[in-house]
Amino acid sequence: MFDDFIVRAFAAGIGLALVTGPLGCFIVWRRLSYFGDTIAHSALLGVTIAYAMNFNLIIAVFVVSCLLAISLLFLQRRTSLPDDALLGLLAHSVLAIGLVLLGILSFIRIDLMGLLFGDILSVNFTDVLFVWIGGGVVLTTLILIWRPLFAGTVNLELAKAEGLNPDLATTIFTLLIASVIAISIKIVGILLITGLLIIPAAASRNLSSTPIQMAIISSIIGVCSVVIGLQTSMIWNTSTGPTILVITLGVFILTLLPLKKLLISKKKIRIVR
Amino acid sequence: MNNYLVELNNCGVLRNHKWLVRGVSLKVSQGEIVTLIGPNGSGKSTTAKMSLDILKPDEGTNNIKKGIRISYVPQKISIDWSLPLRAIDFVNLVKKHKTSEINDALSITGIKHLIYEDVRNLSGGEFQRLLMARAIAKEPHFLVLDEPVQGVDYPGEIALYKTIQEIVKKINCGILLISHNLHVVMSQTDYVICLNGHVCCSGAPNTVIKEPEYIKLFGKNIDPTLAFYQHDHDHEHLPDGSIDDSGRDS
Numbered sequence: 001m002f003d004d005f006i007v008r009a010f011a012a013g014i015g016l017a018l019v020t021g022p023l024g025c026f027i028v029w030r031r032l033s034y035f036g037d038t039i040a041h042s043a044l045l046g047v048t049i050a051y052a053m054n055f056n057l058i059i060a061v062f063v064v065s066c067l068l069a070i071s072l073l074f075l076q077r078r079t080s081l082p083d084d085a086l087l088g089l090l091a092h093s094v095l096a097i098g099l100v101l102l103g104i105l106s107f108i109r110i111d112l113m114g115l116l117f118g119d120i121l122s123v124n125f126t127d128v129l130f131v132w133i134g135g136g137v138v139l140t141t142l143i144l145i146w147r148p149l150f151a152g153t154v155n156l157e158l159a160k161a162e163g164l165n166p167d168l169a170t171t172i173f174t175l176l177i178a179s180v181i182a183i184s185i186k187i188v189g190i191l192l193i194t195g196l197l198i199i200p201a202a203a204s205r206n207l208s209s210t211p212i213q214m215a216i217i218s219s220i221i222g223v224c225s226v227v228i229g230l231q232t233s234m235i236w237n238t239s240t241g242p243t244i245l246v247i248t249l250g251v252f253i254l255t256l257l258p259l260k261k262l263l264i265s266k267k268k269i270r271i272v273r
Numbered sequence: 274m275n276n277y278l279v280e281l282n283n284c285g286v287l288r289n290h291k292w293l294v295r296g297v298s299l300k301v302s303q304g305e306i307v308t309l310i311g312p313n314g315s316g317k318s319t320t321a322k323m324s325l326d327i328l329k330p331d332e333g334t335n336n337i338k339k340g341i342r343i344s345y346v347p348q349k350i351s352i353d354w355s356l357p358l359r360a361i362d363f364v365n366l367v368k369k370h371k372t373s374e375i376n377d378a379l380s381i382t383g384i385k386h387l388i389y390e391d392v393r394n395l396s397g398g399e400f401q402r403l404l405m406a407r408a409i410a411k412e413p414h415f416l417v418l419d420e421p422v423q424g425v426d427y428p429g430e431i432a433l434y435k436t437i438q439e440i441v442k443k444i445n446c447g448i449l450l451i452s453h454n455l456h457v458v459m460s461q462t463d464y465v466i467c468l469n470g471h472v473c474c475s476g477a478p479n480t481v482i483k484e485p486e487y488i489k490l491f492g493k494n495i496d497p498t499l500a501f502y503q504h505d506h507d508h509e510h511l512p513d514g515s516i517d518d519s520g521r522d523s
Contacts, residue, residue, distance in 0.1 A: 028355045151366050154352065161325035161345035161417070162367045209357050209391060 006234075008128050009120045013226035013244065015131040016187050017196070019138050019180055021219030024201035025211070026142075026173060029153050034084060035072075035174075036197050038091040039181050040190040042068040045098035046182070047115055051108045052101075058130050058182050065178030068094055073171060118189030118241040120230070127186050134183045138176050145169040150211060188241040196222065199248040206255035221251050277302050278341055278415045278447045279324045284333035286319050293319045295332070296471045301415065301447040306437075308450045308458045311468035312490065317451045318348055320468065321417050324449055341415055344408035348419040348451075350400075358392045360384070364407045378410035379403075381436055383429070397424035405433060409440055416440070417449045430454070434461060455491065 027036060046061030053060075068090060075086050102108060114122075123131075142149075145168075151159035152166025159166040177197075184193045204218035229244030236243075277300045285295035294316025301307045301324070309317045322328040323335050325345055337343075352358060364375045379385040382402040387395065395403060401424055408416055418437070422430045434457045441448060452458050458465060459478040466475040473486035481487050 029353060031353070031355075147367070154356065154358070154363070154366060155347065155350050157322070157325075157327050158345050158347055158350070159367065160327050161322075161347075162343050162411075164367060205355055205357065210359060210362055211357060214357050 005121055005123075006230075008123050008125065009230055009240070010227070011128045012123045012131045012187050013120055013230060014223050015128070015135045016180075016184050017200070017222030017226045018219050019135040020184070020193075020197045021200055021204070021217075021222045022142055022215035023138070023176060023180055024197035024199075024222075025204070025215045025218050026149065026153065027177070027197050028201045028205065029211075032177075033194065033198055034087050034091075036177060036181065036194040038072070038087045038094075039065045039068055039178055040193055041091040042094040042098070043181065043185055043190040044115065045094055045101065047110060047185070048098055048102045048105065048108065051110060052105050058127075058134075058185065061185055062179055062182035064094075065181055066175055069174040069178050073174065114189070115185070116189050116191045117239060118185065118187050118192065120187045120240045120244075123186055131183055131187070134179055138179055138183075141172060141176060145172050149173055188244065192241050192245050195245045196248065199245065199252055200225065203248065203252040203255045206252075221248065225251055277336075278338050279449070280336045281320070281323055281330070282334045282336070284320070284323050284330035284335055286316075286323065286328055287331040292470065294468065294470055297323070297333075297466075297468070298472070299324070299449075299466055299475075301449050303414070303447050304441060304445045305463045306441060306448045306450055306461065307464045307466065308452060308462040309466050309468055310452065310455070310458055310491075311473070315468045316470055317468055318419055321419050321449060321451060325417055337415075342411055342413045344411045344413035344416045346404045346408050346416075346418045346421045348423075350404065352392055354393065359389050360392060360395070360403050360406075361388050363392055363403060364410050366407065368411055370410050374410055375406075378406040381409060381440075382406040382433065398426055398429060401425050402429070402433070405436070409436075412444050413446050415447050415449075419451045420453065421450070422452075422454070437461075 027033060042064050043061045046064035047057060049055065049064065050057045050060035072086060072090055075081070075090075076083065079086070081089075102110065148159060148164040148166050149169040149172075151162075151164050152169055156166055180197070181190070181193055184196065188196050200222040201214070201218045203221050204214045208214035208217050225247040226244055229247040230240060232238070232247065233240040233243040279299075279301045281297055281299050284297045286293045297316070297320050299307060299320070309320055311317055319328060323330050324337070325343065326335060326337055329335075360379070361372075361375055364370060364378065370378075375388065376385060379388055382405045384395075384399055384402045384406065387399060387403070392400065392403065401422060405418075405421055408418070421437070422433050425433060434454070437448065437450070438461055440446065450458075450462065459482060462478055464475065465478050465481045467473040467481060467484070467487050467490060469490060473490060474481055474484040476484075
């Protein structure tokens, strides 16, 4: 059944959305939105290297993203610059390095639009496998480090004091983001992946009252958006990645409606002082 | 260290060429309340963090007994608005508890009715009670309380301090307490350490209050209450335990 490119597109998109949901929640909670962007910027360098050395694209992007993530952790400990300044520094210098390298290796022809916006309709069976296996590993790891990561997100010192290892969890989490961005590159592209990480989580925030709920609803919203987005893009013949994101935005706007009030009005509402 | 839960040996923390605190030694054993007092910026929280190994001392050594359960009530926590977090989730933050245990801990601190409330809807005092409840639920061997009652109303403050004493008795843990309430410190503590960038003086409450260093820091104006503390201390072991009233009568 994977012969059909539509089936492959659905499989890849749904697999990716399942992972970006919970991961995106942590990105929102930890205020790391710009971090996803930074890693995405480094993807061009990864892609260039992959083409130059005739190497697997996803793995090359993953390696470069990881190196970037590690340099960020290193810089955070060695300088007193704020995180957003460091991220800006890294994002644009690594993008520039990618462009320079691409200029030197003039024999490489990169489909820039494809890189920026992805092309979910062109994913092959190997890509689908990467999404599901890679995604499975990412989700499993996230569940395993959930407690120290979440406790450290709420309060780092408290988590450290009480014997968890939030620093290790944070490092692993950073690598998870790098992997998801590498996986997603063919599906939604580097410009839009941050959107797929953040918008479902943001929409989910409006509907949930516990962290786990928010992570699950975020996944559901992501999957629904992929399904609706793919179908819409086929009906109207629009580019798929952006259409999916427009749908997530639509869901986000829907969640702003006072639906929740209607839903919880049955429970007792305590007056907030 | 052996029978000590936590031991600091001549510890100091250096930040930007300035010693935040230096030369601190302390020991906390089971069933004992050790209190840190001192003006703002005197290194109380820094000392507490060294005893939790959040901060590594730049000189001296900090030893924490291996394998003990630790609970920490930090001075300040701010929950990000993007986090949906109910009181029960917060209690389960570091370790998952049974709902009955959570209910018990929340009733001890008097906020059982708020178990499913979003933490951002809690008032400052209620949140402080939640922090305490979370710390208690873990049944720690070593409990660090950094100004645990800030923002709690006066009756609540008395009740919470009473609770702290009860916890020590019940689960026999060691407590490192930072407090500005000298009443409580002097009446309910086993050992007092007076900090001001270094250890000014330390010892049992009734010896510390006679130290010239202590009087220099906290002034003589608290003298009238000294009798009050000691009176409290006399009545500490009475079963009815209405400490304040007996204090006022004198």
